Structure formats: C-alpha cells, structure tokens
Amino acid sequence: VTSTEPAFRRRTWTAAAALAVVAWRIALEPRSAWRDVPALLAVLGSVLALDPSASRRRLAVLSGAAYLVGLYVARQSPRILELFR
Amino acid sequence: VIGGLLAMGAANAAVTLGAWSLARRMVPGGGLLETLFLRLLLISMSVLAFGAAGLLSPLPLGIAGILALAFLIRCGEHRTLPRLDLRSLPRGPLLLAGALLLRLALQAWFFAPYTTDVLSYHLPKVAEWVRSGSLFAPRGIDDHAALPAGFERVEAWWTVFLHHDVLIEFAGIEFLVLAALAGRSIARSLGLGERDSWIAALVVALVPGLHHQATACMNDGAVAALVGATAAFLMAGRPWPLALAAFALGVGVKPTAAFAAPGLLWLAWRRTGTSTRPALGVLLPALVLGAWDYVRNAIEFGSPLHPAGTPGGALQSSVSLMSLVRNAGLLFRDRLLDDAAPLGPHLDHLAGWGAPALALGWVGLVAALFEDRRWRRPAAAFTLSAATVLACVSGDAWFGRFLLFVPVLLAASAARLASTVPGARPLLILALISAAAGTFLPYDLPRSGVEALASQSWRERTTVPRFGAELPGERPVYLAQNRGPAYLLYRPDFSRGLVYVQDPRELAGALRGADALFTGPLSAEQQQEVERLVRSGVLQPLSEKAYRILP
Numbered sequence: 001v002t003s004t005e006p007a008f009r010r011r012t013w014t015a016a017a018a019l020a021v022v023a024w025r026i027a028l029e030p031r032s033a034w035r036d037v038p039a040l041l042a043v044l045g046s047v048l049a050l051d052p053s054a055s056r057r058r059l060a061v062l063s064g065a066a067y068l069v070g071l072y073v074a075r076q077s078p079r080i081l082e083l084f085r
Numbered sequence: 086v087i088g089g090l091l092a093m094g095a096a097n098a099a100v101t102l103g104a105w106s107l108a109r110r111m112v113p114g115g116g117l118l119e120t121l122f123l124r125l126l127l128i129s130m131s132v133l134a135f136g137a138a139g140l141l142s143p144l145p146l147g148i149a150g151i152l153a154l155a156f157l158i159r160c161g162e163h164r165t166l167p168r169l170d171l172r173s174l175p176r177g178p179l180l181l182a183g184a185l186l187l188r189l190a191l192q193a194w195f196f197a198p199y200t201t202d203v204l205s206y207h208l209p210k211v212a213e214w215v216r217s218g219s220l221f222a223p224r225g226i227d228d229h230a231a232l233p234a235g236f237e238r239v240e241a242w243w244t245v246f247l248h249h250d251v252l253i254e255f256a257g258i259e260f261l262v263l264a265a266l267a268g269r270s271i272a273r274s275l276g277l278g279e280r281d282s283w284i285a286a287l288v289v290a291l292v293p294g295l296h297h298q299a300t301a302c303m304n305d306g307a308v309a310a311l312v313g314a315t316a317a318f319l320m321a322g323r324p325w326p327l328a329l330a331a332f333a334l335g336v337g338v339k340p341t342a343a344f345a346a347p348g349l350l351w352l353a354w355r356r357t358g359t360s361t362r363p364a365l366g367v368l369l370p371a372l373v374l375g376a377w378d379y380v381r382n383a384i385e386f387g388s389p390l391h392p393a394g395t396p397g398g399a400l401q402s403s404v405s406l407m408s409l410v411r412n413a414g415l416l417f418r419d420r421l422l423d424d425a426a427p428l429g430p431h432l433d434h435l436a437g438w439g440a441p442a443l444a445l446g447w448v449g450l451v452a453a454l455f456e457d458r459r460w461r462r463p464a465a466a467f468t469l470s471a472a473t474v475l476a477c478v479s480g481d482a483w484f485g486r487f488l489l490f491v492p493v494l495l496a497a498s499a500a501r502l503a504s505t506v507p508g509a510r511p512l513l514i515l516a517l518i519s520a521a522a523g524t525f526l527p528y529d530l531p532r533s534g535v536e537a538l539a540s541q542s543w544r545e546r547t548t549v550p551r552f553g554a555e556l557p558g559e560r561p562v563y564l565a566q567n568r569g570p571a572y573l574l575y576r577p578d579f580s581r582g583l584v585y586v587q588d589p590r591e592l593a594g595a596l597r598g599a600d601a602l603f604t605g606p607l608s609a610e611q612q613q614e615v616e617r618l619v620r621s622g623v624l625q626p627l628s629e630k631a632y633r634i635l636p
Contacts, residue, residue: 073515
C-alpha cells in the first residue's frame, strides 16, 4: 500500500480524526481522561484505523474491552454490595 | 380472585393466540418479537376500547377473551402454533434466560410500586381506571398526569382482573422481554448466529436501566423496547406498517420515542420489506393508540404536548443544539460509567447501560465498524436518534432514561465481540455477572426494603410505611400542590377512593363526607388552610402528612 492509494489515505484520515477526538477529550478534562469512554474508544479506533495485523487487532480490542469492564466493575461493585447489606 | 384469575387466563390466552395469528400472516414463521409486539398492541387496544366504553372490568374482558379464544380455536389457529423444541435452542443462554425470568417473576411478586414518579402520576391513573372501569376517570393533581399513558394501559391489563396490583410489574417485564427480543433480531439482521443472537438478548435483558425500569413500573424501558422493536423490524425487512405500528405505540407511551424518529427514518430509507397488506390492519389501531392522549390533551389543554411548554414547566418543548451539546457532554463525562450514583430505575446522573453493553458493546461496535460494512448504517442511525433525543430533552439528572434504546444495538456488538475475538467471552461473562448483581436490587429498594415488603402478605404488600402514608379511614381527601405518593392511598386492592383537592378554598367543602386528609407537597396557601382547620378543630394531626377529620 502506497501513500497515494485511497485505502491508505482513508486509514490515515480515520486515525487522525480519532486522535483529534482523543486530544479534544483530554483537553476538556485532563485529570479524568483515563476514565473518559469516548477518548478510550477513539484510541481504539485510531489503532484499528492503522489496519494492524490480526493478532495486534485482537490485542487492541481485548485490551480496550478489559480496561472498560475492569473500570466499570471496580467502580460499581462497592455500590452493589452496599445494597445487600 | 378465582374468577379474576380465570378471566385473566382466558383474556391472556386470547390476545396471545390472536397475536400469533396476526404475526404468522405478516412474517414467515411468525416470530417471537412480532408475536410479543402484537400481543402488547392487542392488550393496549383492548384496554383502550373497554376503558373508553366504561367496561374495563374482569367480567366483560373475560367474556370477550373467552369468545375470542373460542373463535380462534374454531378457526384452527391453535394448530398452527409452533412446537417449542428447547433442544434446538443454545443451552447456556437458555438456562440463563430461564434463571433471569424466574428472578423477574420473584421481583414482580415481592416488589410493590416504590418510585416517586410512579406513585405520583403514573399509577393514580391506573387506580382510577380500575376502580371506575373507565378511562375517563380523574387523573389526580400531578401536572405530569396528562402525559401519554400507553404503558399505563398495559399496567391496567395486569391489575384489572385481580383488582389488585400484585402483578403490575408484569407490564414492564413484557416490555423488557420485547427489548431483549429486539436485540436478538438486530443481532440476527447483522449476521450473528442463533447462539450469539440469544446472548445479545441476554445482554439487553441485563441492561440495568431497562431491568430496573421493568420492575419499577416506569415507562422509559417500554419506550426503549418499542424504539428497539421498530429498528429491529426495519433492519429485518419486516412490513413497514408493522414498524410504524411499533413506533406509534412508542409515541403513545412517551414523546421521547418521537425524538428518536430521525435515526429510524434513516434505517427505513430504501429498505425493501415483505408484503405490507396483512400489516396494514394493525396500523390504524396503533395510530389511534399513539395519538389518543395527544388528541385528548389538545382538546383539554389546547396543546397535544401538554404539560411540555407550560410556563415554569420542567419539560423542554423544542429542539435545541445547546441541549444536544450540554447533554452529550454530561453523558460522555459523567454518566456512561454509571459511577456517579447507585443503580436504580430513575438513573440519577447515570446512563444505566451496564458493563456488557457499555464495555464490550462499545468496543465491539468500534471493531465491527472497521470489519463489517453492515454495521455502519445501524450505528449511524442509532447515533442520530440518540443525538436528536439529547437535543429535545432538558439537561436534568435523568435524561439517561431516554437513551435506553442505544444498548439494544450495543448488545448485538457485545455478542459479536465475544464470538469473534478469542478471550472476549470470559470478559463478557464477568460483565454479565456484574450486570446480574447490579439488577437484583435498586438503590431505592435495598435489601431492608425488600425484606419489609416480603414480610407482608401479598394482599397487603405496599410501600406505605416507606413514605409515611399510613392513613385511617375509607374516604380520604388528598391535598397537594403537585406530586406526592397519592397512589399508595388507594391500597394495593384499590379498595379506597380519593378525592383530590388543589384549591385550598375547596378543602373545607371537600372534607365534608370524608374521614381523613393526606397532604403531599403543599403551597403556602394550602399549608395555611390546613393549619387553620387544625386550629378550628376540624382536623386532628396523626402524622406530618396525615389528619383525621373530627366529627
């Protein structure tokens, strides 16, 4: 794939747009960017836009899902346990 | 109770067989989603027709049910019912679905209506309808009581036969199942297999916002189910009148369904569906159901959208780009992770999508958009619908309730992720466990609250003590400026009627012939009038809100 091919240009623009979303979200709330869902998804989108190999794609997707599941469960579990007391 | 149970059984059998009969004429093989949607449509039509005629009571409904059932059986419709072959269904999702349905049934049995909105303006209507047998009964004094009552009509169905609210949560559970089946249908339309589409259905059923709404008698879950069903019908190429009927029924539940229209129109654009003729028959009743309360409001208040747009009202009545920007910001920044408050049906400062739909659903959707072109249009359509909803609602703490149709699509992408990416399945299981734990108890009905309800007999099960609504007497007056737990005063078996008073000058007159007074939130004038009547020996305070009327 060369830099003049449409597929390359499309991927580059998609990755750039996703990174712009990341930058925008971080600029809005720098201290809570680590838990910003759109920023996390944009990071994932920028990685996938670069058309990585199947194993790297899988790693990116799994990492993203694991991070979000962990984040959600860790923050929600104490509240759920509280209701059973 | 026995007669009510028989009437309920006959009427439910009739609407279910009737729904199946209609569904199989519209869609090859009938279809679970289509049958359940048409069942809810027939229930809503029945309550509207019998209620408008003043015949909303077990005997007329039971007789009509027996006659309709006899007619359908005579036509041989029962012979066309598909044989349920459980072995053909995926075992894991089937077992989980069974456990979930059992838990929902137990929640319905042991919960009693407990949320403030429901007690204030949703259910007083149902109580009045069931007591009077007519839809033209008083609605109470809450300014939101004039909002569309499509969901309340299904709640009336589950209360009218027993003249009791013990099964009232079944209305919400039916809509939760509808949402789950819509998620399954969307997953099938997007190429997922039988097992994965059932997993998508499970993910929808465990969306905390939808689940808690279902067992709390709230109607936003029903709206999400009907918007999801509309999208599912469009994506599956079902006849357009069927999709329009689902949308109309949604609008008849709450105007927020209409706010999602642009995305649904996008889904409908250039779709080719199957033959429309059999489905046209259900369109007119659905349009009547959708328009009923808006027409009544137009006649009664001069505005179909009343109380939206009234001076000082909290409801937004216009499309606003500012609302979209502000609400999207709130959603992205504070609400998606559901960590601002405990989970419950009101979704205070929460999105309520849960770990499976949020974490695996969003990540799965991003992956699907890169890998499969079929996902792009539904994703864009759901995004557009979410954006138009956000542009039409005020940025209060609860607007997350109006976006509960979004996880219906995210459930499909979560199921796709779990099936296509090795290692994602354990994550989905962990997320489902988290969602299952988070949907046991809502924050406003914690363990102590459920234990208190379970200790009561089913005939008297009520949240009266939680709201300090103990009141002696059989003919109480309810005085309030707006809001308050008026529904609790009817009792679970609707054995007590209420006289509503808002104008303090009418209070003394209303108290003649009554034996008790209960007060909701009072204006200064109302408070002064109550104090005057206490000083003059007409009222004897029993608690902060309850008074005995002295002879």
